[in-house]
Each structure stands twice: as structure tokens, then as C-alpha cells.
Amino acid sequence: MSQTLVAPPPAPSTDERLARKSMLGRLMARPEVGALAGAVVIYVLFFVVAPPFREAPSLATVLYQSSLYGIPAVGVALLMIGGEFDLSAGVSVITASLVASMTAYQLSVNVWVGVLVSLVVALGIGLLNGYLLVKTRLPSFLVTLATFFMLTGLNLAVTKIVSGGVATKDISDIDGFDSAHAFFASDVVIGGMNLRITLFWWAVFVAVATWVLLRTRTGNWIFAVGGADASARAVGVPVKKVKIGLFMTVSFVCWFTGMHILFSFNTVQSGQGPGNEFLYIIAAVVGGCLLTGGYGSAVGAAIGAFIFGMTEQGIVLAGWEADWFKFFLGAMLLGATLLNVYIRQRAETRL
Amino acid sequence: MTTETKAETATPLVKLTGAGKNYGNINALSGIDLEVGASEVTCVLGDNGAGKSTLIKIIAGLHQHTSGTYEVAGNEVHFNSPREALELGIATVYQDLAVVPLMPVWRNFFLGNEVRKRLGMDIAFMRRTAKKELLDMGIDLRDVEQPIGTLSGGERQCVAISRAVYFGAKVLILDEPTAALGVKQSGVVLKYILQARERGLGVIFITHNPHHAFPVGDRFLLLKRGRTLGYYRKNEITRDELTALMAGGAELEELSHELSAQDGAVSAAAAKMLEDEVHDLGITGKTP
Numbered sequence: 001m002s003q004t005l006v007a008p009p010p011a012p013s014t015d016e017r018l019a020r021k022s023m024l025g026r027l028m029a030r031p032e033v034g035a036l037a038g039a040v041v042i043y044v045l046f047f048v049v050a051p052p053f054r055e056a057p058s059l060a061t062v063l064y065q066s067s068l069y070g071i072p073a074v075g076v077a078l079l080m081i082g083g084e085f086d087l088s089a090g091v092s093v094i095t096a097s098l099v100a101s102m103t104a105y106q107l108s109v110n111v112w113v114g115v116l117v118s119l120v121v122a123l124g125i126g127l128l129n130g131y132l133l134v135k136t137r138l139p140s141f142l143v144t145l146a147t148f149f150m151l152t153g154l155n156l157a158v159t160k161i162v163s164g165g166v167a168t169k170d171i172s173d174i175d176g177f178d179s180a181h182a183f184f185a186s187d188v189v190i191g192g193m194n195l196r197i198t199l200f201w202w203a204v205f206v207a208v209a210t211w212v213l214l215r216t217r218t219g220n221w222i223f224a225v226g227g228a229d230a231s232a233r234a235v236g237v238p239v240k241k242v243k244i245g246l247f248m249t250v251s252f253v254c255w256f257t258g259m260h261i262l263f264s265f266n267t268v269q270s271g272q273g274p275g276n277e278f279l280y281i282i283a284a285v286v287g288g289c290l291l292t293g294g295y296g297s298a299v300g301a302a303i304g305a306f307i308f309g310m311t312e313q314g315i316v317l318a319g320w321e322a323d324w325f326k327f328f329l330g331a332m333l334l335g336a337t338l339l340n341v342y343i344r345q346r347a348e349t350r351l
Numbered sequence: 352m353t354t355e356t357k358a359e360t361a362t363p364l365v366k367l368t369g370a371g372k373n374y375g376n377i378n379a380l381s382g383i384d385l386e387v388g389a390s391e392v393t394c395v396l397g398d399n400g401a402g403k404s405t406l407i408k409i410i411a412g413l414h415q416h417t418s419g420t421y422e423v424a425g426n427e428v429h430f431n432s433p434r435e436a437l438e439l440g441i442a443t444v445y446q447d448l449a450v451v452p453l454m455p456v457w458r459n460f461f462l463g464n465e466v467r468k469r470l471g472m473d474i475a476f477m478r479r480t481a482k483k484e485l486l487d488m489g490i491d492l493r494d495v496e497q498p499i500g501t502l503s504g505g506e507r508q509c510v511a512i513s514r515a516v517y518f519g520a521k522v523l524i525l526d527e528p529t530a531a532l533g534v535k536q537s538g539v540v541l542k543y544i545l546q547a548r549e550r551g552l553g554v555i556f557i558t559h560n561p562h563h564a565f566p567v568g569d570r571f572l573l574l575k576r577g578r579t580l581g582y583y584r585k586n587e588i589t590r591d592e593l594t595a596l597m598a599g600g601a602e603l604e605e606l607s608h609e610l611s612a613q614d615g616a617v618s619a620a621a622a623k624m625l626e627d628e629v630h631d632l633g634i635t636g637k638t639p
Binding site: 216 | 453
């Protein structure tokens, strides 16, 4: 019987079959390639139809706008790769800035105290979302829809009770405002171009998220939890901890965005926020994240956010009615989803 | 065969003696003897409801036996969890395999056991190791970066097997690995079972297909309604006898009579075929 069992031949140092998969094929297998193609098309479109779009200051504005969508989208993309999504992300941005602002103003403490209290509250919201999800086993759609409405109500009601209106008081003359402003909302001049600091923070968040996803054990677990949670559990991945951690990551990036809004406008409108969660989700989906989890990238979500930034500014600069933005949003979501499905199928069958 | 004389003298890796399991007053399994040594394949055969899965769960540590003894390498054990069984080198590869289809092969291979390096992971080592381990099992993948979902069912099964081997399994329990596979893919899996045996592992191979069991098995345990129907070494039984035992010759004959009693040419033809089958298997109304 053992005669039939010949040892396998020694491994060749380079596998000749690898040549069959071209560089292009490899590139096409990346999750963000569809979004990149879309970004190029949209850039060219506005470059042609809107002359002011070609100037450097416009690009700076586009990038700034993109970073405001892009920072929360980093967390949302990680969460979606982990197989869940968060409808409360848009509102919790505003919750974070309201908490920071009101804590600092009402208690007359250094704004950094407000910033930290707000961070604790934000992480608490993420913890609550994640904990409810793993305990009740309800879909994340329901759990976060509930927190979405609760936070929307709390934002308006508590702001009215505390400051008697729909906006918080101006905090620009409270201790620590200048340093907090420098950290969250300052401008940086590079080569004559005036860039907002959020742009750099955005780049940092995308880089860290990409590193975590591709190079760390945690990243492996995020993909596994989103791709097949029963299998992940069977090989010892702490599925519940990973999911709760992802919700808290979303809360963290939302808190950061909230701090930026607070320190660039000095006051916060309590009714803002609802609707933005969809922008973050769409940025992630356009960037190649699968709605069902287990696939996607942080860079893709960044490109998705950049597409939104370009479209929003481009429509204005081209002199079109700004209302068209929403229409573009929907059309892009549909187009990007179809394109991604097509590309992924092609990439997988051509392996 | 030399392996057989060796097995006679060496302590078996896994040995059940008169093992049984009651769920309250329901007797799921009773009086089961089974053993598997290094470089041996013990096949567990039985129809649906014969008690195969209860038996696996006892060996894998999911359930405790309620009667008889269970020894691992000569020491009696009572497992409280699968992890305890795993620590003694008893690994179970279930039908759903516990793989994540969209993830690359190497990430699946090390999932839950990632090799860390400073803050990140030692990716080069994991890639190289996965490729090498799979090659040792005879699976020559052109690229361990490809999603495991793109592999065939048989190959996926083999990745799951080699993963268990790499992480220290001495005894592999394979739960119906060929059940969902085609003829060719089943052949691939059988080849890897033999590879595992050649590498000195004990394999417990659960199946309901005697044609898959016979070529690779050293011992055959047949179960029926929670009891042992027969326990044979390879030299004590032929393939046809095994098939006949599995098919339950008496029941086939009965079915043949039932069919011929019905009207219609189709039933009659089927009855004739069954009768021929029973005849070919050399059964005469009684199990040997």
C-alpha cells in the first residue's frame, strides 16, 4: 500500500503557475480598485466642466470636505468588515461635541476636561451598542437604529434644558480652547497651500487602520468575524470582544470628528448629524466593503470619502444646483456596488 | 502487515472499552470498544442515527461517557471540554471545517493561532509555513494568498486536516469528510488520510460509505442503533462483507419483497435489481 504513496516532489523556489496571474489581475483583486476607477472618472469630469475645480485652493477644500466624511468612515469600514454596521454614527458625532461643549461651559472647567468626558461618553455609546448586539443577538440594524433615535432625542432635549436653545454657548474664551483648537481644527500651510489639520489626522487613521487590518492578529480576527463568525469562534477567536471593540472604534472616530466640529465653529447645533451615518456607510461600500462583512479596506473607504468630497464641491464649482449632490450619492452607490460585485467575481474566478 | 504487529504491542493513542452514553433514560450508545494507534486508521461506519456523532462527541470531549472507560495513551480520561482533548492532541475536523471562505489560505491556516512578532504578525513565516505544511500533505497550492473559498471541497478539507496536524494533533477525528464530495474529490481526501497515517497519526474516520472506508482503514467499527454491529481488523473482513453489513442484507431483501408486491413495472424492475444486489453481496437473508 505504501508504494503508491510517493513523496511529493521538492518545492520549486518559484512556482511557474504564478506567472498566469498577471500584475493587472493582482491589482484587480484589491477591494478598492472599483472606487479608484470611480474617483479618476469623477476627477476628470469636474476638471473638464468646472474650471475653478482645477485650482489648488479648490483641491484643499475638496480634501477638507472629504476628511470630514473620511475620518468616521475609517471606523465604519472596519465595523463593516467585521460584519456589522452602525446607524448611530452620524448622531454620535454631534453627541460627542455637545457633551464636550456643555461640560466645559456649564462646569467652567478647562475644555480638555470636556474633551475627555466626551471621549468616555462616546466610548460608552460604542460599548453599549456592541454589548446589546452580542447579548441580545439582534441585528446591528435594529440595535443601532434604536441608539440613533435615542441619541437624536437626547441631543435636542438635553441641549434645550441646559442652554435653553438649539445651539450650545460659544466656548472660545474658555481655558484650553487654543490648544484644543490647534490639535483638532487648525490650518497647516504647506507650499503656499492652506490645508486643514483633519486631512493629516485622516491620513494617520487610514494608515493605522490599514496596518491593523493587514498586519496584526486583530485584523485577522476582524476579517474572520465578518466572514464567518461561527468558524471564527470554533478556532478560538473572541468574537464578542472583537465586535464590541469595533463599535468602540467607530465611537472613537466619531468623537474625533465631533471635536473638530466643536473647535472649528466654537458652538454646536444640536439638530445636526442625522443622515451623515449613511454617508459614512456609503463611503465604505463605494470603497469596496461588503455589506455582508469579511471583505473591504480602509483605503477604499478613504477613496469613497474623497469621491464624495469631490462631488459635493465639484457640483458647486461647476455652477450646478447643489441639490444634485443627493442624486449623485444614490447613483454612485448603485454604480459602485454593481462594479464591485463584477470586479470581485472576475478576480475570484480568474485566480 | 507490519503496522498491525506494531499496533498489537504499542499502547493505543485512543482506546474505548465498553463505553456508553445515556441521556437521561435514553440509551444513545452502549458497549462500544474502539482503539486507534499511531499510523492507524480506524473507520467508524453506520447509518444515520447509528450513534456515530455521539461517539465522536465523546472522543472529542464535547460529551462525557456515562459507562465504560476512555483512555488516551494508556491514561484514563474524562474530558470537560474539547480544549482538554485538544491539549492531549485529539483534534476534530468537522464537516463545516471552520474556515472563512473570503480569507486567504494562510490566514485561515493560522486563524486563532497567529504567530506574533512585536506589535504585528510574522506574516512571512506564516505564509512560508502554510505553504510547506500543505505541500507535505501533498497539496501543492500555487498561491497561499488565494481565498480559501476558491479551493475545491476536497482541498479545503485537506487544509483543515493539515492545520490540525500542524498544531499538534496526534489523533485526527474526521467527521464524514467525504459526505459532501464527488467521486474524484473523495479520492483526494482519502489520499490525505493515508498521508496523515504515513506521518504517524492515528485517524478516526467517520463515514457511511464502505467503499471509502475499506481502502484506507485498518480497523472497522460498525454501529447500529447505538450498539456495535461488528468490529473487525482489515484481514478479518472483505469489502463485500463490509458493504453487506452496512447495507443490512436482510433489510434490502425485505425492501425488495415490498417493492415487488406493489403494482407497476418500475417497482418490479427496482425489486429485481435489489434482489440481484443482495445476491451479489453474498447475503442470504442473514447478516454474517
